[in-house]
Amino acid sequence: MPQRGYIEFIQSQQLPWQRIGGGLARPNVEYKMLSRNPEDGACSILMRYPAGWSQTGAEHIQAD
Numbered sequence: 001m002p003q004r005g006y007i008e009f010i011q012s013q014q015l016p017w018q019r020i021g022g023g024l025a026r027p028n029v030e031y032k033m034l035s036r037n038p039e040d041g042a043c044s045i046l047m048r049y050p051a052g053w054s055q056t057g058a059e060h061i062q063a064d
Contacts, residue, residue, distance in 0.1 A: 010034050012046060026061075029053075 017030040029049055036043040 017048060 012032055012034065015032045015034070017032060020026050020029045020031060026047070026049075029047055031048070032046045034044040034046065
C-alpha cells in the first residue's frame with residue numbers, strides 16, 4: 001500500500017469548506033480535505049453536517 005507523506009500540523013481553519021454534491025452519499029454536507037494521496041485517492045477529511053441534520057434508518061459510510 002502506498003504511504004502518504006507525514007504532515008506534522010495542518011491549519012485546518014485556513015482550508016475552505018467544500019459542499020458534497022447532490023445525489024451523493026451526503027448531500028448538503030460540507031468537508032475539508034486535510035490530505036489526499038493522488039495515487040490511490042486515500043484521504044483524511046473533516047465533515048460538517050448542517051444544523052438539524054438527521055438520518056432515518058440504518059446506514060454507514062465505508063472507510064478504512
